[in-house]
Amino acid sequence: MRRPAIAEPQPWLFPTPEKSTLSSGLELAFIQVPGQALASVELVLPTPLEAEPRNLEGIANVGLHACDEATVTIPDIVERLELQGAALSGHAAWGHTRLGLSAPARRLPQVLELFASVIREPAFDETDVAHHIENQIAAWKTRRASPSAMTRDSLRASLFGMNQREGRPIAGTPETLAAITRKAVQDWHARTWVPEGATLIIAGDLAENREDDLTAPFEVWSGSRSPAPAPQGVPGPPGIVLVDLPQAAQTVVQAFIPTPGREHSDWTALKLGGHAMCGAFASRLNLELRERLGYTYGISGGVSPRRGGGALSIETALSNESAADATARLLDALALETPFSDNEILDAAHYLVQVSPLHYETAADITAQTAALTAAGLDTGFVNRYQAALSTTTTGQVNTAWRTHIRPDNTTIAIGGPAALLAPRLQAAGIDAQVLAGGPTDEDDA
Numbered sequence: 416m417r418r419p420a421i422a423e424p425q426p427w428l429f430p431t432p433e434k435s436t437l438s439s440g441l442e443l444a445f446i447q448v449p450g451q452a453l454a455s456v457e458l459v460l461p462t463p464l465e466a467e468p469r470n471l472e473g474i475a476n477v478g479l480h481a482c483d484e485a486t487v488t489i490p491d492i493v494e495r496l497e498l499q500g501a502a503l504s505g506h507a508a509w510g511h512t513r514l515g516l517s518a519p520a521r522r523l524p525q526v527l528e529l530f531a532s533v534i535r536e537p538a539f540d541e542t543d544v545a546h547h548i549e550n551q552i553a554a555w556k557t558r559r560a561s562p563s564a565m566t567r568d569s570l571r572a573s574l575f576g577m578n579q580r581e582g583r584p585i586a587g588t589p590e591t592l593a594a595i596t597r598k599a600v601q602d603w604h605a606r607t608w609v610p611e612g613a614t615l616i617i618a619g620d621l622a623e624n625r626e627d628d629l630t631a632p633f634e635v636w637s638g639s640r641s642p643a644p645a646p647q648g649v650p651g652p653p654g655i656v657l658v659d660l661p662q663a664a665q666t667v668v669q670a671f672i673p674t675p676g677r678e679h680s681d682w683t684a685l686k687l688g689g690h691a692m693c694g695a696f697a698s699r700l701n702l703e704l705r706e707r708l709g710y711t712y713g714i715s716g717g718v719s720p721r722r723g724g725g726a727l728s729i730e731t732a733l734s735n736e737s738a739a740d741a742t743a744r745l746l747d748a749l750a751l752e753t754p755f756s757d758n759e760i761l762d763a764a765h766y767l768v769q770v771s772p773l774h775y776e777t778a779a780d781i782t783a784q785t786a787a788l789t790a791a792g793l794d795t796g797f798v799n800r801y802q803a804a805l806s807t808t809t810t811g812q813v814n815t816a817w818r819t820h821i822r823p824d825n826t827t828i829a830i831g832g833p834a835a836l837l838a839p840r841l842q843a844a845g846i847d848a849q850v851l852a853g854g855p856t857d858e859d860d861a
Contacts, residue, residue, distance in 0.1 A: 427772045429798035430781060432616070435626075439637055441610035443630060444785060446618035448778050454520040454619025455778035456527070457786040458534060460512040462607040463722075465580045465644040471595050472580075473551055473587020475507040475607075478600045479514065480547045482537040489532050501526045503533070509581055510646060510722040511790040512607070517779055520619040524628045531632035534608060544597045552589045562660050563732070565853050566667040566831030569658045574650045574671060574827050581648040609638030614789045618778040648722050653827045655846060658853035659834035666738035666832030670716075670729040670745065674820050677720050677793065683804040684816035685725070689718035690763040691755055691813075692748065693729050697762075700729070700748055710737040720791065727821055735832050739840035742830065746823040746846075754814040764805045771802060 432444035467474050483503050486492050496503065501518035514534065518526040558564035568584060575582035586592075610633070617629060650673045674685050693700045694717035704710045716729035733741050775781050775798075785795055830837065834850050841848050 424769055424772070427802075429771075429775060429784070429795055429802075430618075432618075432785065432795060437610065437630065437633060439610040439634075440612060441633055441636065442614040444614060444616045444789070445621060445626065445629075446616070446778075446781055446785065447621055448618050448781060449620055449622070451619045451778040452520055453778060454518055454523055454617065454621070455782040456516040456518070456523075456530065456618075457616040457782040458514045459614045459616070459786045459789050460514075460608060461510070461612050461640075461643070461790065462512050463510045463580075463643050463646050464507065464585065465647055466607065466641075467580075467603075468599075470591060471587075471599055471603075472583060472591040474595050474599060474603050475512055476586045477544065477547050477551060477592070477595055478537075478539075478603050478608075479505050479507050479512055480550070481539055481543050481600065482514070482604075483533050484543040485538040485540060486532040487536040487538050489529065490538070492529060492533060496526070496529050499526045499529070501529070503530075507585070508790070509585065509648060513786055513790075515779075515782070515786075520621060521623060523617070523619075523621070523624055527629055528632045531636065534633075535636050537604065539597055539600050539604070541597050544595070544600055548592050548595055551586055551592050555584065555586065555589055555592070562663045562665070562667045562831045563669075563730075565660060566658050566669050566829045569656055569831070569851055569853060570669050570671060570827065570829035573654060573656045573829060575648060576651055579647040579649065605638070606641045609640050610636045611638065611640045614786075616782045616785050616789070618781045618785070646722055650827070653825050655828045655830070655841075655848040657834050657837055657841065657848040657850045658829060658831040659850055660831050660853050661833050661835070663735070663832045665732045666735050666830060666837060667732050668730070668738060668742055668745070668828065668830050670727075670826055670828045672727040672749070672821055672826050673721075674718055674725040674727055676724040677791065677797065677801075679725075681812075681816035681820065682718075682725070683801060683808045684813045685718045685727070685820060686767065686801075687760050687763045687805065687808060688755060688813045688817040688821070689716065689727055690767060691759040692727075693717060695763065695766065699759075700731075700745060703744060703748070704731065704733070704741050708737070708741075710734065710741045720787075722791075735836050736840075738830060738832060738837055739844045739846065742828065742841065742846060743844040745828075746826065749821055749823050749826060751814065751817055751821070755810055755817070757810045760808075760810045760813050764808070768802055768805050771798075 432446045435443045505514040572582045700714045711731045711733045714731040
């Protein structure tokens with residue numbers, strides 16, 4: 416048997432949506448994906464979490480999770496969605512809320528009638544709201560028991576401070592969640608779940624559906640958006656914190672370096688460098704910390720966009736004994752004393768270009784990317800421009816961009832593990848870390 420020859424893949428382009436706007440201000444984006452019988456829908460609501468009342472933080476998440484329990488006119492909305500083969504999903508991010516739906520494309524007109532009811536008129540029954548508040552409080556306690564989650568929360572607090580919304584828990588705290596009432600959720604919905612400025616994205620095999628039939632349920636959706644506070648999320652001075660988790664069997668190390676965002680000329684170069692440094696299995700840090708030294712099962716990370724700009728993020732879990740040396744080696748690697756080679760950048764470019772058709776294989780993948788770009792104020796043509804740039808960015812450009820924007824002295828690191836063991840080892844490695852209490856308290860267990 417002869418092994419088949421490996422050929423370069425055919426050119427691929429991200430699909431371009433057909434756009435229109437309803438009189439209410441709701442923007443529409445239809446993406447025809449032939450053969451995709453399972454359609455995907457995403458509603459993007461441009462509501463930053465800074466708009467949450469300070470004493471009711473988490474209300475965006477509670478409202479999102481409770482919206483599909485029942486609606487004013489369709490109390491059995493869950494059963495009706497299930498009968499149509501539809502499933503809802505969603506999340507509240509720092510700068511926006513997204514509510515998603517998957518359903519057979521041939522049933523979209525009926526499903527979107529139900530989806531519009533969820534959006535326009537959720538009942539927010541007292542017991543349903545209370546149930547989801549209890550769930551969020553339980554989830555908060557679960558995160559407190561997770562070294563990764565505790566380290567991540569400490570990293571965010573260290574980066575942004577408690578005075579910025581991004582420095583506080585995204586889903587609120589038990590105190591703010593317990594203060595949320597049905598009336599507060601209804602008021603939040605009335606202020607923020609409005610068509611003005613929102614975008615509805617529909618992707619799939621839409622050939623058998625008329626656009627008017629799909630948009631009709633949203634024609635009666637009305638409301639004006641309240642002015643939103645200015646976004647925050649501005650990183651403060653870098654530093655290293657050690658979160659004391661006395662019972663942790665492993666140490667979690669998470670690093671963050673702010674970078675320019677998608678629209679900066681160095682974006683593609685930074686993405687390539689991030690993949691070569693920590694994004695691939697054969698990345699520099701994985702080969703060093705996993706393959707050569709055996710400190711970890713793996714290290715992950717890369718450059719990704721944020722609400723304002725971007726960031727290089729790195730995360731790994733290590734044996735407690737090796738964490739200090741691994742952190743020192745991570746900082747040394749970021750200094751890039753040995754520049755990236757042509758082979759490293761060529762491999763990174765090949766991977767990032769050739770994996771895209773798989774990343775956007777389904778209608779849900781396409782709507783998710785379109786929603787993310789919409790929330791960032793970008794058009795879907797960005798994907799194609801970025802793909803083209805991956806193939807033309809040189810190794811020299813990557814090394815220059817990396818050394819311009821990525822420096823050890825601009826790195827914030829949170830290390831979660833037993834401080835009694837880690838603190839002296841970090842100090843011996845020349846790493847000055849501020850120790851923070853992080854272990855569960857009796858109150859957490861109550």
